[in-house]
Amino acid sequence: MTLPAVSFSLLLSALKRAALLGLAWLVLTGGEFGALPYILITVPAATALSLLLLPPGPRPLRLLRLVALFPGFLVRSVMGGVDVAWRAFHPRLPVKPGWIHVETRMQDGPARALYGAETSLLPGTLSAGCDARGMKIHCLEVTDHTRERLKIEEERLARAFSQDEAQGRDDG
């Protein structure tokens, strides 16, 4: 029977989202005791809206894995900011912009969008959506390592989004 399995995963998604939104409510109200009862209205309403606007996909998001990626991402995004600041202030302006195409194994829209957003905060890369040839990445300077670095990053994020293993696909 498939019906119980589907509703169970839906319930799990609802619980996960409610927990996150509940946490957001607590933070927004500053833990105010008087605001606590309203959580019974706001969180179910926000969860329902969230499920309506972005129904859970077939591949679950592993929240803990995503959270575990955050410190590393933070360090690399700081490097991204320092890199761009260095280029901006350098008298000779060391910017040789170029485009590369990177094939992606992210099947789901949200996973792909988040990967693109992450890419845009990493040193030297900026995502401009995707086409038949994969993701279009703008680089401040195209180097041999750019592709490898993106691949490593994608691998990390793909695991958090339960995206299937790459099936022997290669970069275009």
Place this chain on the structure above:
Amino acid sequence: MSVVEGIIAGLLVLGVFFYVAGTVGLLRFPDTHSRLHALTKADNLGLGFIVIAAGLHWGDGWIAGKLALVWLLTLFAAGMAAQLVARAALKAEGGE
């Protein structure tokens, strides 16, 4: 000036430095997409430092949490907005 105040001042200076860097990049970089790099990456970092400074200044866990949430949402929005602007700029240039 206490030690904490000194740290706060230092963080604010760092934050402003990265905002200025983003703006300098916006003005100096050669094309739309390179400019977008500067705005997205440097400004996020600048906001990060200012958020930490503000959190230290208030010295309250809940306020720090709220600031962290604001920064997280900004980070997310900046990453998404950068992609949308980049895609739109590419279309406008006749790329796709």
